[in-house]
Amino acid sequence: MSVNIKINNINVRCDENDTILTAAKKAGINIPTLCYLKDVNKSGNCRVCLVEVKNAKNLAAACVYPVSEGLEVYTHSNRAIQARKNSVELILSNHSKNCLSCVRNQNCELQRLTEELGIREDKFNGEHTPVSFDDFSYGIVRDSSKCILCGRCVETCKKVQGLGILGFQNRGFNTKVAPVMDKSFADVNCMQCGQCVINCPVGALSEKEDIHRVVQALNDKTKHVIVQTAPAVRASLGEEFNMPIGTRVTGKMVAGLRRVGFNRVYDTNFGADLTIMEEGTEFIERLQNNGVLPMITSCSPGWIRYAEYEYPEILDNLSSCKSPHMMLGAMLKSYYAKVKGIDPKDIFVVSIMPCTAKKSEIKRNECLTNEYPDVDAVLTTRECGRLLKMYGIDLKDLPDEEFDDDMFGEYSGAAVIFGATGGVMEAALRTVKEILEHKELAKIDFEEVRGLQGVKHATIKINDIDVKVAIASGMTNAKPLLEDVKNHCSPYHFIEIMGCPGGCINGGGQSIVSSRIKNNDVDYKALRTKVLYDEDKLCEVRKSHENTQIQALYENYLEKPGSHLAHKLLHTTYSQKIKFKIQ
Numbered sequence: 196m197s198v199n200i201k202i203n204n205i206n207v208r209c210d211e212n213d214t215i216l217t218a219a220k221k222a223g224i225n226i227p228t229l230c231y232l233k234d235v236n237k238s239g240n241c242r243v244c245l246v247e248v249k250n251a252k253n254l255a256a257a258c259v260y261p262v263s264e265g266l267e268v269y270t271h272s273n274r275a276i277q278a279r280k281n282s283v284e285l286i287l288s289n290h291s292k293n294c295l296s297c298v299r300n301q302n303c304e305l306q307r308l309t310e311e312l313g314i315r316e317d318k319f320n321g322e323h324t325p326v327s328f329d330d331f332s333y334g335i336v337r338d339s340s341k342c343i344l345c346g347r348c349v350e351t352c353k354k355v356q357g358l359g360i361l362g363f364q365n366r367g368f369n370t371k372v373a374p375v376m377d378k379s380f381a382d383v384n385c386m387q388c389g390q391c392v393i394n395c396p397v398g399a400l401s402e403k404e405d406i407h408r409v410v411q412a413l414n415d416k417t418k419h420v421i422v423q424t425a426p427a428v429r430a431s432l433g434e435e436f437n438m439p440i441g442t443r444v445t446g447k448m449v450a451g452l453r454r455v456g457f458n459r460v461y462d463t464n465f466g467a468d469l470t471i472m473e474e475g476t477e478f479i480e481r482l483q484n485n486g487v488l489p490m491i492t493s494c495s496p497g498w499i500r501y502a503e504y505e506y507p508e509i510l511d512n513l514s515s516c517k518s519p520h521m522m523l524g525a526m527l528k529s530y531y532a533k534v535k536g537i538d539p540k541d542i543f544v545v546s547i548m549p550c551t552a553k554k555s556e557i558k559r560n561e562c563l564t565n566e567y568p569d570v571d572a573v574l575t576t577r578e579c580g581r582l583l584k585m586y587g588i589d590l591k592d593l594p595d596e597e598f599d600d601d602m603f604g605e606y607s608g609a610a611v612i613f614g615a616t617g618g619v620m621e622a623a624l625r626t627v628k629e630i631l632e633h634k635e636l637a638k639i640d641f642e643e644v645r646g647l648q649g650v651k652h653a654t655i656k657i658n659d660i661d662v663k664v665a666i667a668s669g670m671t672n673a674k675p676l677l678e679d680v681k682n683h684c685s686p687y688h689f690i691e692i693m694g695c696p697g698g699c700i701n702g703g704g705q706s707i708v709s710s711r712i713k714n715n716d717v718d719y720k721a722l723r724t725k726v727l728y729d730e731d732k733l734c735e736v737r738k739s740h741e742n743t744q745i746q747a748l749y750e751n752y753l754e755k756p757g758s759h760l761a762h763k764l765l766h767t768t769y770s771q772k773i774k775f776k777i778q
Contacts, residue, residue, distance in 0.1 A: 215257040230345035288319035291340035304396035332380035334387040334551040342399035348391035384504035388497035389551030389703015427614030427699035430726035434706035435580025441722030446595025464606030466523030471739035476756035496556035497694025507771035524569030549702030575704030608731030616668040616698035669696035
């Protein structure tokens, strides 16, 4: 049902379920927000979206105030603007103002509001809330001196991931946001997914930076430093250089990293093709030999952490395959080292990832090659942007260049789409179906597993078997599938799970999209996803098993998928983790 209201003396027809905020947005009127995050957080606590309602005694928080027939609203009256300024000034009075050295400098929503409202001085000065600083986890850093108590991270953890490890601690002036029982991120059942980070409007949450360790390795003449880039990075890195969302920067990214000084620039897509060979073979063996089904993908380290904490009963369902960048790292520390005559201890592998959980993944004791870690350092997409800028590089100024192709440079289109939800499933189906049916695919695109829905289902006919598959991204979406697996009533043969909604294109290490863009219904996930599917179509080879360098790797070194050596180097194990460590 529609209602008629007036906003700034403009007639607006809107839905009866709208708030003033959403109605104004439909009318092309922007009301500033801070704590509001569409579909995640709507509390009105920050008081930044205050508006004046005719005949109302008090100002109203536009994000929670419902519309009604005949309502008249003034969004930018003097009274509303002054109230917003007061709200922001009060937030600033308890906020660390080391903006120049803050990781969110020039990409901070509080900083932007301060500029837009013309705040030029500290109106309120006084004591600050006691500060907590937590950098004990491998992936996420928490600095409460920058926290504005908006609650966006709290609601993201609870509603998007279904964990709720973050909450408001204490009361009044001493209120702060912290993990359960005020513990470190390192001591609770945190996925390290980073969704809290990319939804934080300020610098209270950030990834644990590893840039300087990478720079140190680059300047160490005894080190052979190799960088690899995940498929989703090419869909987001351009945003760090003010390129439009959805700009594919594959070639410019390669050119930039080469100019930084890496000895080799490889694509994790090679590792993705290798993952499909191993994971596809594992699925075929389970399918044909009454193995544990459904088999669940293991490429997302955030999802793996979640499973080890929340669903240890189903760990046998997980594929034993390492994730793609760990597989490529293992090859670099073994086969590459052997061919090039380099001691593995002198090879330093850097992974550019869309993910903060990858920082934790490389520390797993189960992921060692010849007693050395498969990967030495992980930089997020954001850190990659900062690294390039540190070296005076602007992607926009660079030509397109190709990845090094001497050993691990070839990749298929199937590998590229790993970065989108459903991509791993589609890549596996392209190979599994063709191998089992002993004939070329009549149709290479499995569109039934594509899309940004939280959960997708499909049935794929392979020979005489109706293979039932499911895809989920974000743990709230995945939980019903996992409950069925736990209770031994899952109808599926194969399940793909990604820890972040939309998959890696929306990983916790990707470029941060402001709430203004998210709240205005810009489908940034779809724009990034399109980058990957477009590149898939451009690839000459679109099936992992047709990658000639993968074929050569098995012929010359690994022997065959699932061989003893392949299991030693490319597979791993999982174990139950304790939810809360007692300190």
